[in-house]
Amino acid sequence: MxxxxxxxxxxxxxxxxxxxxxxxxxxxxxxEKHDTELIEFGTLNLSDWVPKDDVTVRLNGEWELYPGKLIEPGEFDAYKSDKIYFNVPNPYTKGAHGETLEKEGVATLRLVIKMPKTAPDTKVYGLIVRQVMTASKVWINGVVYSEVGVVTQDPEAFKGSFERQVITFKQELPELEIVIQAANYHNIVAKIRDIQLGTALAVKHHYMHSVSSDIFITGALAIMAAYHFALFFKxxxxxxxxxxxxxxxxxxxxxxxxxxxxxxxxxxxxxxxxxxxxxxxxxxxxxxxxxxxxxxxxxxxxxxxxxxxxxxxxxxxxxxxxxxxxxxxxxxxxxxxxxxxxxxxxxxxxxxxxxxxxxxxxxxxxxxxxxxxxxxxxxxxxxxxxxxxxxxxxxxxxxxxxxxxxxxxxxxxxxxxxxDKLMEENKAVYRDDLTGLLNRKGYYEKAEAVLKEARGSKRSFAIIYGDLNRFKQVNDNYGHKEGDKALIMTASLLVEGSHKSDVVARLSGDEFIILSTELRTDAAVLNRIDHISNLFDNYNIKSIKPYQLSISMGYALYDADANQSLDMLMLVADKGLYLQKESFAKASDRRIK
CATH class of the missing domain: 1.20.1070 (Rhopdopsin 7-helix transmembrane proteins)
Known part of the structure; x- marks a missing residue:
C-alpha cells in the first residue's frame, strides 16, 4: 500500500x-429519555410523579414473583407462601435474595403502583413490555390487555415469541396493578428485560423512535452493501x-x-x-x-x-x-x-x-x-x-x-x-507536443476506429491531407522558433475550420490531416477546403509576419462499396495534394516573373 x-x-x-x-x-x-424508579417488595409509589409526554419510567426493582405458578388477578392471597421477589431487569436465574430459578417453566410477576394524584381519570397511559421469558400475558387492573406467544404449563402447547408488547390503557383508580404470566421452554436463555410506563404519547414516541432507529440503521447497511457491490462490479x-x-x-x-x-x-x-x-x-x-x-x-x-x-x-x-x-x-x-x-x-x-x-x-x-x-x-x-x-x-x-x-x-x-496519470501519459503518447493535436499514432488509432464503424454502417467519410507551402523558407529565413509559431497557428486555423467531431492531426513536419464523418460528398469537401483557405487568407491580411502562411490540400472520400483501406485513402489524398502543390508553385512563379 x-x-x-x-x-x-x-x-x-x-x-x-x-x-x-x-x-x-x-x-x-x-x-431515549427515561426516569428510573426503584421498586421495593412489589410496590412502587408514583403519587408525586408528574407524567411527561417525552419521558417513560423504567419499572426496575423488586417485583413479586411466583415461580412455577400461573396466577390470575384476585388469586394472589391463596399463594402468599409461594411469593418471592425478582429484580427486573435480569436473567431468570436467581431471585432477588439468591433463590435459584429454573429457566424452563412458568412464573407470574406482580407489581402494584400508587399512581399520581393529579386527575388520574383523565390520563391515558402506556406500558412497554420488551421481553418476559419467551411468552407472556399482561393483565392491567384485572383485565387482559396483551399476550405474545402461548403461555401454558404444557411444553408441547407452548409457543414462544420475542415480540414487544405496547399497551395503552386508561387509569381510573388510585392504584395500578400489573400482572404478567410468563413461560419459557426450549430456549437457552430466559430473560426479563426492562418494563416501561408512561403516558400513551410517551410510549408511542419511545416505540416510534426505536423502530425508526432500527429501520434507519438497517436501510443504511443495505445501501452500503449495494454501494460496495457496485464498487466490486466496477x-x-x-x-x-x-x-x-x-x-x-x-x-x-x-x-x-x-x-x-x-x-x-x-x-x-x-x-x-x-x-x-x-x-x-x-x-x-x-x-x-x-x-x-x-x-x-x-x-x-x-x-x-x-x-x-x-x-x-x-x-x-x-x-x-x-x-x-x-x-x-x-x-x-x-x-x-x-x-x-x-x-x-x-x-x-x-x-x-x-x-x-x-x-x-x-x-x-x-x-x-x-x-x-x-x-x-x-x-x-x-x-x-x-x-x-x-x-x-x-x-x-x-x-x-x-x-x-x-x-x-x-x-x-x-x-x-x-x-488520470496514465491518461496524461497516454496523451503524451498520442499528442503532438508542439501543437497539441493528435500525432501520427493518435490519428491512425482514431482513423481505424472510424473506418471500422464506416464499414459496418456503410457510411462515407472524408480525409483532407494538407501540407504548408514553402515552410522550409520560413525556417531558413526566420529560424526554427518562428517556424514553430507557424505550425501552431496552422493547427489553430485547421481546428477553427473543422467540425467539432472532426479528427485533426499533425502527421509530421508541416503535414496535417483532417478526418471528417460530416463530409460525405465532393461538394461538401471542396466547400470545407475553400473555407479553410479563406481562414488562412484572412489571417495573412491581419498578420504582421514577414511571410505568408498558406496550405495545399488534397482529399479522398471513403467508398463503402470499394472496401478501401486507410492507406488507399491516403494515396488518393496525397495525389490531390501533389497536384495542389504543383498549382501553387506555378502560380507563385508567374507572380515572381
Missing amino acids: KKFVQSGYQYRNLSLMILLLLTVLVLSGCS RPSYKAPLYFGFFCLIIALRNVMVGGRFVYEIFPNITIEQLNRTAFLTVYGGLPFIVSFFRTLFPRKIPARLLHILVVMTLVASSLTLFTPIVIYSRLLILYEVVFAAIFLYLLYAIFYEITQKTQGATILFVGVLVYVGATFNDMLLQEGIIQTRSLASIGFFIFIFSQAYIMAIQFSDAFDKV
Whole structure:
C-alpha cells in the first residue's frame, strides 16, 4: 500500500475526529429519555410523579414473583407462601435474595403502583413490555390487555415469541396493578428485560423512535452493501468491497432480527425457532466475510490458513444450527464467541502493526474496529443475560462503516489518480507536443476506429491531407522558433475550420490531416477546403509576419462499396495534394516573373 505523505496525516487526523464525533452523535441519538424508579417488595409509589409526554419510567426493582405458578388477578392471597421477589431487569436465574430459578417453566410477576394524584381519570397511559421469558400475558387492573406467544404449563402447547408488547390503557383508580404470566421452554436463555410506563404519547414516541432507529440503521447497511457491490462490479479484481458488502447484508439481517425486534412488523407469523436460527446464523456467517475483507487490506499479518479454518468452523456451526434443536446448537455460541473475540483481538493487532508501518488509513480503521468490537461484546453479554442494555452491534457497525468507507474512498481515489496519470501519459503518447493535436499514432488509432464503424454502417467519410507551402523558407529565413509559431497557428486555423467531431492531426513536419464523418460528398469537401483557405487568407491580411502562411490540400472520400483501406485513402489524398502543390508553385512563379 502507499504510505501517507506529510499532508496526508492532517486529513487522517481530521477524519479521525469526525469519526469520533459521529460515534458520540449516533450513540447519543439512539438513546431515549427515561426516569428510573426503584421498586421495593412489589410496590412502587408514583403519587408525586408528574407524567411527561417525552419521558417513560423504567419499572426496575423488586417485583413479586411466583415461580412455577400461573396466577390470575384476585388469586394472589391463596399463594402468599409461594411469593418471592425478582429484580427486573435480569436473567431468570436467581431471585432477588439468591433463590435459584429454573429457566424452563412458568412464573407470574406482580407489581402494584400508587399512581399520581393529579386527575388520574383523565390520563391515558402506556406500558412497554420488551421481553418476559419467551411468552407472556399482561393483565392491567384485572383485565387482559396483551399476550405474545402461548403461555401454558404444557411444553408441547407452548409457543414462544420475542415480540414487544405496547399497551395503552386508561387509569381510573388510585392504584395500578400489573400482572404478567410468563413461560419459557426450549430456549437457552430466559430473560426479563426492562418494563416501561408512561403516558400513551410517551410510549408511542419511545416505540416510534426505536423502530425508526432500527429501520434507519438497517436501510443504511443495505445501501452500503449495494454501494460496495457496485464498487466490486466496477473493479472485480479487487474483492474487498465484495466481502464487505456481504458482511453489511448479514449485519442488516441481524439488526432486523434482534435490534428492536421489528421483524414482527415485517413477518408477524415468524416463529421463535425461525428467529433464533436466523439470529445464530448471522453470528456465524458474518465472521468469514469480515476476516476476508481485512486480509485483502492487510495480507502481511492475516494468513490464508486462518481464513480456511474459520470457514470450516462456520460451515459446521451453521449446519448444526440448521439441523439440530436449540439445546444443541445454542451451546456452540459461547465457543464461537470466544473464537470471535480472539480473532478480533488478532485483527486489532494486525491493524496496529499496519499503523506502525504508517499504512494508509490504518489508524482510523483501528478506531472503527475498536468501536465495533466494543458494541459486539455488549451484545454477547446481553445475549448471556449478564447485562441489560440494548443491542449495539448494528450501531457499532454503523460507526465502523464510516472508517471502512474512508479507507475505500482513499483507495479508489488513489486508483483514479493513477488512471488520470496514465491518461496524461497516454496523451503524451498520442499528442503532438508542439501543437497539441493528435500525432501520427493518435490519428491512425482514431482513423481505424472510424473506418471500422464506416464499414459496418456503410457510411462515407472524408480525409483532407494538407501540407504548408514553402515552410522550409520560413525556417531558413526566420529560424526554427518562428517556424514553430507557424505550425501552431496552422493547427489553430485547421481546428477553427473543422467540425467539432472532426479528427485533426499533425502527421509530421508541416503535414496535417483532417478526418471528417460530416463530409460525405465532393461538394461538401471542396466547400470545407475553400473555407479553410479563406481562414488562412484572412489571417495573412491581419498578420504582421514577414511571410505568408498558406496550405495545399488534397482529399479522398471513403467508398463503402470499394472496401478501401486507410492507406488507399491516403494515396488518393496525397495525389490531390501533389497536384495542389504543383498549382501553387506555378502560380507563385508567374507572380515572381
